[in-house]
Amino acid sequence: DIQLTQSPPTLSASVGERVTITCRASQSINTYLNWYQQKPGKAPNLLIYGASNLQSGVPSRFSASGSGTDFTLTISSLQPEDFATYYCQQSYGDPLFGGGTKVEIK
């Protein structure tokens, strides 16, 4: 079974900082990797699909890259509304989510 490991579990950052979250798969998943943002009390919201494609309506400060087993999500300049939990999800096999990364205010 494919495993996904996200790091770090928690990240403290300030507004304006550049933030990077990583997701590692236990085997190659090509570019079948998606990223979601979830705010408290809300459903997850799709940010990135296919490893690097920005979902319509998502701000351009979000970007992502990777293929095979190693993937990254980058927020170029953290905004107040970006404090949330971020999940990666592989869609190569049965859908599976990473454990999440909570981005907190420093």
Place this chain on the structure above:
Amino acid sequence: QLQLQESGPGLVKPSETLSLTCAVSGGSMSSGRYYWGWIRQPPGKGLEWMGSLYHSGTTYDNPSLKSRVTISGDMSKNEVSLKITSVTAADTAIYYCARHGGYSSAFDIWGRGTLVLVSS
């Protein structure tokens, strides 16, 4: 604009069967190449995919749930349903339905979720 709305009992007793419904509005479930999935999130924890339904009626289940889960659809009502048998406290969670554009695609539209508490 496509919208998904989950509904369910809110409170279920241990060992009973949980039944949830997701109503799809603003579009037809039976058109296109879409799959309709259920994902749950225990309080304060991460996301777990439970299974998905293709409009043909084919279903895909998470093997880790050991056949306790049944997903079905009523295309005439534009609804997808989830049943979980023999529930325990570990099934307490927010349950979301979500659309994905293909089995290997991202979940692009989500419902708001419904909280289910398993307790006597």
